[in-house]
Amino acid sequence: MLLELERVVAGYGRGGNILNGVDLVVDKGELVCLIGPNGAGKSTVLRAVSGLIPTRTGSIRLEGREIGSLSPQALLRLGISHVAQGRTVFPGMTVRENVLMGGYTIRDPKLLRQRLAFVEELFPIVVERAHDLAGNLSGGQQQLVEMARALMLAPKVLLLDEPSLGLEPRLSDLVFQKVRELCQAGVAVLMVEQNARRGLMHAHRGYVLELGRVRLEGPGPSLLDNPEVKRLYLGESGGS
Amino acid sequence: MKAHSTAAAPAGNAGPRAVRGARWAAAAVVLGLALLAALPALGINQYYQNMLLLTFLFCVLGCGWNIMAGYAGYVSLGQSAFLGIGAYTAAILAVRWHLSPFLVAPLGGLVAAVFALAVGLVVLRTRGHSFVIITIALLFILQIVALNWPQLTNGSTGITLPLPPFKKPWQTAPFYWYMLALAALSVWLSAWIRRTKFGMGLIAIREDEDKAGIIGINTTLYKITAFMASVFFTGIAGGVYAYYLTFIDPIGMFNILLSVQTVLVTMLGGRGTVWGPVLGAFVLEPLNETSYAYFGSNQSHLVVFGLAMMLIVLFLPRGIIPTVGDWWAARTAAARGADGSAQAAAAAGTAPGAGAAGPRAAAAAVGEEDSA
Amino acid sequence: MHLFLQTVMLGVLIGGVYALLASGLTLIFGVMGIINVAQGALLILSCYFAWLVWQTTGLDPMWISILAAPLMFAVGWVLYRLLIVRVRGAHATMSVLLTFALAITLEGILGVIWTGNFRSVTPSYFSQSLRIGDFFFPTAQVYGSITAVAVLLVLYLILSRTREGRAIRATAQNRLAAQLVGVDADRVAAFTFALGAATAGVGGAILSVLYPFAPGSHYLWISRLLGIIVLGGMGSLPGAALGAVILGVAETLTSTYISLKWATVVFYVVIFVVLLVRPQGLMGTRLREDVQA
DSSP states (O other): EEEEEEEEEEEEETOOOOOEEEEEETTOEEEEEEOOOOOOSSHHHHHHHTTTTEEEEEEEEEETTOOOTTTTTHHHTTTTTEEEEOOOSSSSSSSHHHHHHHHHTTHHHHHHHHHHHHHHHHTTHHTTTTTSBGSSHHHHHHHHHHHHHHGOOSEEEEEETTTTTTTOHHHHHHHHHHHHHHTTTTOOOEEOOOOHHHHHHOOSEEEEETTTTEEEEEEHHHHHOOHHIIIIITTOOOOO | OHHHHTHHHHHOOOHHHHHHHHHHHHHHHHHHHOOOOOOOTTOOOOOHHHHHHHHHHHHHHHHHHHHIIIIIOOOOOHHHHHHHHHHHHHHHHHHHTTTOOOHHHHHHHHHHHHHHHHHHHTTTTHHHHHHHHHHHHHHHHHHHHHHHOOOHHOOGGGGEEEOOOOTTTTSHHHHHHHHHHHHHHHHHHHHHHSSSHHHHHHHHHOHHHOOOOOOOHHHHHHHHHHHHHHHHHHHHHHHEEEEHEEEEEEHHHSOOHHHHHHHHHHHHTTOOOSSHHHHHHHHHHHHHHHHHHHSSSSHHHHHHHHHHHHHHHHHOTHHHHHHHHHHOOOOHHHHHHHHHHHHOOOOOOOHHHOHHHHHHHHHHHHHHHHHH | HHHHHHHHHHHHHHHHHHHHHHHHHHHHHHOOOOOOTHHHHHOOOOOHHHHHHHHHHHHHHHHHHHHHHEEEEEEEHHHHHHTGGTTTSSOHHHHHOOOOOOOHHHHHHHHHOOOOBBBBOOTTTTTTTETTTTTTEEEHHHHHHHHHHHHHHHHHHHHHHHHHHHHHHHHHHHHHHHHHHHHHOOHHHHHHHHHHHHHHHHHHHHHHHOOEEEEEEEHHHHHHHHHHHHHHHOOOOHHHHHHHHHHHHHHHHHHHHGGGGGGGGHHHHHHHHHHHHHTTTTTOOTTTTTBBO
């Protein structure tokens, strides 16, 4: 397994625990989707994996190596990139500057150019809108720029927090298509989705998180058919 | 974090032991007041009378500031503006009406409160950084107005008040008693507010103003009332202080250092606690006088003052009373045995009991997500 | 009309110097969310440095200002590591009080060494004027503005072309995202604070010729600078430049047409009005925690 979480307990600052022992795994080239109600700890899982908050107990392993206590910078070097929720582009920088910031930790200019070329090929928008301020792009375009930025370090694991948030269906389809392309290229993607139906439809596997623990897991499409998931997340109240 | 320090006060479920404790405390306060009041009659010298008088002045300033900053969470650097308003009101009226400044000093408090009402209506719409900056601006605007409106304030020349009629050795004592009374009233007001629903509302505003509004607190009304309450005695003290100095000018009266000292006194004792400003004043003002006497010049005094302020901010940010209180609580908890503390730790959330941690954890998660 | 144009142009010149002075304050706020009240005291510190070097060597203060930059950069770095780092993440009040304490301490130290008397640096061109067309400008003011704008240009290049500069801009625009791409927030903060101090270093040396200074002058300067960055939008560098020029012109117009006495009140009134009417300033972004909807 590429990424493994075992009985992970975590929370913010001096506050109580948000995660109460989360177990999950993501393999190379796999797209895994986390769903669950508000406050279940979905985003917190991503934050714990990318080192934004420390793991209190339990273990997070990347290729078998314990990484639960490393800093975000160290984890970035090991190949974990995190695209946070909401718009997190640098609005006052151009699209190209944004993407180059993704390679902030790369000191070798040749490697930086190489990665930029790779990302530009994957995301044509990086070339088309290179000199526009990122803050002037639409929400979907910003999401693509953020993904492009996160891929500058050629990560092994990509953490995506609600990539389709606030996007119209056509654009979110484009985002999911890009995510699938990444998986085919061997990147492991751990994705949080509020829109359970859309998330599970695209995912290889899914986890249902509740009160900081994994309640259910299974292949994406089969979770969609699970009666409990249907009732809780896909019924009248679901899908928002 | 801040809430713990102040949450101990409500007397709703007080047992007999607490009642006895409260009686002792009240007795101690009365005794202390009586002792302080008797000191001039007991013949303490002018130097110490002066030092104590200034200590009382800082009690007034600190207790007032504490109502806004400690209870409601609105930290200002403009408290001395209201001292200046009170001083100028008393000085101008005393000179024009040929009355004792002692008599018109309460009008200074009134003018300060009315000014707080007018200014508060607009200024209290800002929070955090903006509020701090705006209060600094307010102070300096008043200073410039006082400098440039000679018809009213005599400009930079300043105003000389009538000479006090008191004869030696009683020339300081009336000021001393007046200021002591104001200090006692300030503490009383602050303690009374702390116990009322109004005080609870202010603390709710400090913890989360938006939520306080949602649960039905009229935040604007509360903040303005608190602002007026926080400057009333300061305004009166301004008049007394002006009379004591017999001379005031804009630079000396609208002085930001006085505001800073007010903040320091309250922070040192414990922001948000009733007795914090009093303790802070009694510690800091004597130190202040000693450092003046020892280092002589105004400049080296500034260095001492600045360094003290840094040390307090860095190492005693919550103040003496909350810090000592927590230390004491931890000590008594430890004395009660390891059994209890282990249970406490388990209850604090490290236990895997998901059901219990649920709603709290969820709320915390939402809060964090907002601020992240 | 001639007087009006002359006044406005002088205001723009003064605004150029103000822009440099305010750049450090707004940069520090943008990156760290801290109002460095000691920025004025750092300015005055640099005034004394310039005065000292000028007295002993006779070097032109404009050159001294270039010397002061690396020196004050170092001072800023040390101050950050020693003091400021300890109040990061604490409530806004703490950082205001700490930097206020720093300002008072610096004021006291300068006063102990050089007394509270006003000084000024008076190079040969101190009382001369330059004639440009039909207009006359104080030579020192012209030199000062040129130096200030040149240094601002360098600052702009640092921010847009260097790795550290990009990290600063990224952190100011989106702290979380900067962290996610591997920017070390603490290092960037130290660099920003030091850079802010360096701008105060250059600015102080320029000021030493333009205005008499004393240890207590820092209050006046921090008020002016706060007015500028509040108007421009706290944290915005272009905003600070715009605010500086507007207030420079407003100040000279007030002192020409109303009275010198009321010139400084312009800054306080601007702070007051802007924070109430448009808290995000001309070019800033709205701070959720600072303002009620």
